Amino acid sequence: xNPEQEWPSEWLRGVLSVCTLRILRDGxxxxxxxxxxxxxxxxxxxxxxxxxxxxxxxxxxxxxxVEWRPGEGGPGRKFYALTPEGHAEAERQAHRWxxxxxxxxxxxxxxxxxxxxxxxxxxxxx
Amino acid sequence: xxxxxxxTTATGGVDISTPHVDRSWRDTFVLEQRxxxxxxxxxxxxxxxxxxxxxxxxxxxQDAFGDxxxxxxxxxxxxxxxxxxxxxxxxxxxxxGLFGLVAVPRAVGAWVEGTQVAVTQGDLVAVxxxxxxxxxxxxxxxxxxxxxxxxxxxxxxxxxxxxxxxVPQALLRDTVAEFAWGAVGAVGVLAxxxxxxxxxxxxxxxxxxxxxxxxxPGRTTLQWLTAFIFPFLTLLVLGMxxxxxxxx
Numbered sequence: 001x002n003p004e005q006e007w008p009s010e011w012l013r014g015v016l017s018v019c020t021l022r023i024l025r026d027g028x029x030x031x032x033x034x035x036x037x038x039x040x041x042x043x044x045x046x047x048x049x050x051x052x053x054x055x056x057x058x059x060x061x062x063x064x065x066v067e068w069r070p071g072e073g074g075p076g077r078k079f080y081a082l083t084p085e086g087h088a089e090a091e092r093q094a095h096r097w098x099x100x101x102x103x104x105x106x107x108x109x110x111x112x113x114x115x116x117x118x119x120x121x122x123x124x125x126x
Numbered sequence: 127x128x129x130x131x132x133x134t135t136a137t138g139g140v141d142i143s144t145p146h147v148d149r150s151w152r153d154t155f156v157l158e159q160r161x162x163x164x165x166x167x168x169x170x171x172x173x174x175x176x177x178x179x180x181x182x183x184x185x186x187x188q189d190a191f192g193d194x195x196x197x198x199x200x201x202x203x204x205x206x207x208x209x210x211x212x213x214x215x216x217x218x219x220x221x222x223g224l225f226g227l228v229a230v231p232r233a234v235g236a237w238v239e240g241t242q243v244a245v246t247q248g249d250l251v252a253v254x255x256x257x258x259x260x261x262x263x264x265x266x267x268x269x270x271x272x273x274x275x276x277x278x279x280x281x282x283x284x285x286x287x288x289x290x291x292x293v294p295q296a297l298l299r300d301t302v303a304e305f306a307w308g309a310v311g312a313v314g315v316l317a318x319x320x321x322x323x324x325x326x327x328x329x330x331x332x333x334x335x336x337x338x339x340x341x342x343p344g345r346t347t348l349q350w351l352t353a354f355i356f357p358f359l360t361l362l363v364l365g366m367x368x369x370x371x372x373x374x
Contacts, residue, residue, distance in 0.1 A: 031175065032182040048179045049191040052172075053200040060205065068174075068338045076339035078175055 006044050016054055018097045019043065021082070021090035024064065028081035031055065055080055063089045142170045142337035146180035151187040151194045156335070158198035170336040172201060217264045219324035222317040223356030224256060229314030231363045236307035238371070243310040248298035252291045259287060318357050325353040 016038075023029065023037050031051055038046045058064040063086030070076045082090060144152055152173065159169040176187055183190055191197045229243075236243045351358075 030178075032179055035179075035183070047190055047192070048176065048183070048185075049197050049200065052175055052179070052191075053197075053203075056201055057204060070339070071178075076174070077178055078171075078338070 155194035223321035226318035233311030248295035251294035
């Protein structure tokens with residue numbers, strides 16, 4: 001993604017949970033590292049004010065457990081780890097999201113191909 | 127990375143050091159969390175998260191977390207609603223403390239003057255008013271505590287309550303009953319002692335802000351002072367009375 005481009009916030013709200021669960025499947029990590037991974041993946045800057053309430057909801061759902069670990073020469077960090085239920089939920093959400101995006105892609109790809117056809121026709125005109 | 131604001135390193139009555147969080151942001155956040163009846167451990171945990179995130183991202187709390195009141199609400203939304211209630215022991219301690227604060231100086235005054243303690247109509251009205259106010263605070267403490275969002279009200283309200291209690295005593299001076307100063311003094315001292323015990327029992331489970339990155343602290347000097355606030359105020363009133371008698 002172009003770093004200057006921001007995704008619509010409604011889109012991010014929908015996808016943030018499934019992406020955060022996906023990152024946590026790689027192992028326990030802390031909030032700032034999750035935000036950095038989301039940014040590196042191309043989702044843009046996710047603010048702490050959005051990320052931590054989500055992590056709190058995942059914890060309340062029993063999908064994530066937390067632990068404060070002492071920092072090395074810095075402040076301690078709160079680590080988030082998937083519970084067994086969280087692993088199952090992460091997998092379930094990933095599959096559901098794949099189905100969902102297949103459907104939306106099928107719809108929007110028609111629109112993209114129609115636009116491309118129109119552009120190419122326009123270019124062919126004298 | 128942004129350097130910590132030196133003004134934010136002091137704990138300022140908050141038992142957690144948040145050097146990367148602006149003081150005004152932190153104070154508003156703590157107030158909103160308290161009004162939502164979050165425990166000191168929960169608030170300390172949330173503040174530590176904000177502090178560590180700001181330390182690592184170099185962002186200010188305002189930039190990373192937005193408005194502190196809105197962020198507080200976002201943490202509370204979706205959690206089971208809590209209804210803030212003062213504990214009965216706290217309310218009883220408050221009433222006993224107020225009674226002792228009034229009774230002991232009056233008993234001492236009657237002893238010095240060689241008279242009895244007179245209870246007037248104004249006293250009864252003031253006591254009734256004080257009980258109503260205490261009940262309002264005890265039963266509707268959420269909305270009452272929400273008034274502290276308005277800084278000027280927290281300054282004006284104690285004076286308004288004090289005037290509301292003093293005016294009937296000044297206007298309605300007809301004596302309804304008289305009691306021996308010794309009995310009134312003894313009951314007053316007993317009330318103060320019970321208030322200290324009840325308030326101290328409240329602090330058996332202190333709800334100060336706890337930093338999850340630090341070992342849990344013990345009781346603070348502030349808690350000791352709070353438990354003994356009414357005996358201290360009573361001694362203050364007695365001292366002022368002695369000075370007043372000496373100069374008049």
